[in-house]
Amino acid sequence: MIRVEVVQLLVSPAHRYAGRPADGPSPGPDDERVESVEVRRHLGLVGDRYYARPAHRDASVTLMAEENLPRAIAPWADLRHTRRNVLLRGVDVDALVGATVELDCGSGPVRFAVNRPARPCAWMDATLGPGAQRALRGGGGVRCTPLSDGILTVGGAAFRVVPADDDGPAGG
Template sequence: MTEVEVVQLLVSPTHRFEGRPADGPAAGPADETVRQVEVRRNLGLVGDRYFARPAHRDASVTIMAVENLPLDIAPSVDLRHTRRNILLRGVDIDAYVGATIALDSGTGPVTFAVNRSARPCAWMDATIGPGAQRALRGKGGVRCTPLSDGVLTRGEATFRVVSASHASR
């Protein structure tokens, strides 16, 4: 088990990165970053734009490591710029593609199947700054399926690998 920090949580009911990056993101609600999120098995984060959407069930939650944010490009970059849902400190989450992991911020473990890398797109250059897409290649976070219900809150948490491969889930 590894001690980590849940630095930031984002739940957004709107998809702000539509159209061309040159046009800029659509306006979003002021309360996208939240203190806690409610996770539902196979559905995602309650209130998020990908919650219960069949096309996104295997990738309804995106987790990223704060250590990979391109702070040299934009010192104030956070989840609002990357459109990831969970920002962790203390674990190289990109190294766990194919694993099942558990995060526990004090209310019990929430498990996730880490399905694939979240590849950065051209929007990163528009929302963070020129060069961000390239800087995030291979470390833009991971797309996950929640395998259990639970609640995650910002602050101290534990990270555990439940299994190295979830191919038989």
């Protein structure tokens, strides 16, 4: 286990980045950041735009490392701009594709299958500034499937990569 920080959580009922980036984001709530969120096994984050959508079940939750935000381009960058769900400080999530991980914010571990990279799109240049898409290549976060139910909250957390033979209580 390593200690990490859940810096931000974003749960958005709306697809804000649809159409052409030059036209700007679609309307939606001013701030979709939350202090806590319920995670449901194989469904995603309750209230999020990808929750229980069959086409997104293997990628319903996106984790991102705060250290990869393009601060040189946009010092104010956060989840509202990248449209990722969980911003973590202290772990290189982009290096964990293919792994199973657990995040425990204090109410028990929530397990995720880290399936694939979350590739940055042209919207990053529109919302963060020119060069952001390129700056996020290889560091845009990872798309995950939740393998257990639980609660994530902003603040300190324990993080671990689950060994392949571990089918413990958070297993799925």
